[in-house]
Amino acid sequence: MLVGGLLIFGLIGAAGVALQQAVRRTVRLGAAVSAGPLRDDPAYAATLRNNFSSITTENELKFEIVQPERGVFSFAAADAIVAFAEQHELEVRGHTLVWHNQLPDWLRDGQFSRDDLLRILREHITTVVGRYQGRIAAWDVVNEAFASDGTLRDNLWLRGIGPEYIRLALRWAHEADPEARLYLNEFGLEFGDPKARGVERAVSELLRDEVPLHGIGFQMHLALDNPPDPVLAAQVMQRFADLGLRTDITEMEVAIQNGAGSEAERIAAQAALFGVIARICAEQPACQLFSVWGVADHYSWLPAHTGRPDAPLLFDERYRPKPAHAAVLRALEGRLARGP
Numbered sequence: 573m574l575v576g577g578l579l580i581f582g583l584i585g586a587a588g589v590a591l592q593q594a595v596r597r598t599v600r601l602g603a604a605v606s607a608g609p610l611r612d613d614p615a616y617a618a619t620l621r622n623n624f625s626s627i628t629t630e631n632e633l634k635f636e637i638v639q640p641e642r643g644v645f646s647f648a649a650a651d652a653i654v655a656f657a658e659q660h661e662l663e664v665r666g667h668t669l670v671w672h673n674q675l676p677d678w679l680r681d682g683q684f685s686r687d688d689l690l691r692i693l694r695e696h697i698t699t700v701v702g703r704y705q706g707r708i709a710a711w712d713v714v715n716e717a718f719a720s721d722g723t724l725r726d727n728l729w730l731r732g733i734g735p736e737y738i739r740l741a742l743r744w745a746h747e748a749d750p751e752a753r754l755y756l757n758e759f760g761l762e763f764g765d766p767k768a769r770g771v772e773r774a775v776s777e778l779l780r781d782e783v784p785l786h787g788i789g790f791q792m793h794l795a796l797d798n799p800p801d802p803v804l805a806a807q808v809m810q811r812f813a814d815l816g817l818r819t820d821i822t823e824m825e826v827a828i829q830n831g832a833g834s835e836a837e838r839i840a841a842q843a844a845l846f847g848v849i850a851r852i853c854a855e856q857p858a859c860q861l862f863s864v865w866g867v868a869d870h871y872s873w874l875p876a877h878t879g880r881p882d883a884p885l886l887f888d889e890r891y892r893p894k895p896a897h898a899a900v901l902r903a904l905e906g907r908l909a910r911g912p
């Protein structure tokens with residue numbers, strides 16, 4: 573009798589673990605969100621809440637928006653995005669606390685001592701992360717800290733504080749919200765070394781020193797005329813997964829402006845590339861987010877950046893799902909988190 577009971581107990585336990593593994597292996601489909609269209613365009617909001625379970629603030633939590641003047645914080649736009657997410661049970665990713673870009677003039681042009689910059693950075697992180705404690709699930713704490721050769725990018729923080737700015741930022745973010753997942757967010761890792769090797773080396777040191785770090789963001793800003801080698805991209809993702817980190821895809825887009833062929837042929841090629849990357853995520857347990865950098869093509873940052881029209885996302889300018897959307901759903905089938 574006892575043996576039978578133990579056997580049943582063991583089977584229930586094993587099933588529970590398997591279920592937990594299955595639940596943990598789900599992948600959220602995410603999108604970067606702007607407060608303007610969320611407020612003004614009902615179709616944008618509907619597309620967002622009906623198709624995505626994670627949102628990333630595109631610009632609203634960047635330094636220049638949140639602290640436009642020293643000590644003066646402005647959260648209205650970010651609050652609106654977080655409120656929408658909470659209303660529709662969407663996960664929120666805060667982007668980004670420390671970056672070399674979109675800094676307010678007072679910070680970029682200021683002549684600050686190292687102690688000043690430490691004080692400024694600590695106050696910024698503590699104020700911003702603390703405000704959304706328990707409401708923002710993950711933070712891109714440091715964005716694009718690395719150069720293409722794998723060394724630390726020369727930026728205001730490295731020059732003014734030193735390389736330790738990265739570990740300090742992570743520690744301060746963790747102090748402000750111990751439950752939030754903390755990421756270093758990079759582009760180009762899918763193309764391998766030397767950048768991937770440099771990031772891997774730096775991340776290994778952080779983990780060795782027990783600095784709170786939970787994931788690497790693979791931005792995946794791709795283009796038809798320069799696709800990554802999928803085998804290499806999967807190998808790089810595995811190297812970071814082997815360090816115990818989440819390896820989420822955080823900003824995917826596929827620019828088609830420089831692709832070959834007709835518009836229809838480029839849209840089809842775009843779908844194929846989205847599908848390839850989504851399959852890499854689907855096959856990597858550490859990849860639990862597949863996020864694109866915008867809700868629909870006409871709100872993409874890319875045309876303004878390049879000065880040329882493009883259609884890099886999953887939904888077109890009339891919010892119709894494109895072949896890329898179907899390709900992503902097919903690739904993620906069985907892992908896709910349904911609902912919140």
Ligand code: G3I
Nearest residue numbers: 604630631667668673674715759791793823865872873874
């Ligand atoms: O807010 C001002 C507005 O007042 C002004 O009228 C307008 C015209 O000058 O500019 C507006 O600021 C723009 C800002 O986006 C908000 O829309 C900036 O000019 C523009 O440069 C900025 O672009 C952002 C870009 O980062 C800056 O590098 C994009 O929207 C944003 O999608 C993009 O996102 C980055 C990620 O944060 C990090 N990974 C790469 C990704 C693409 O560069």
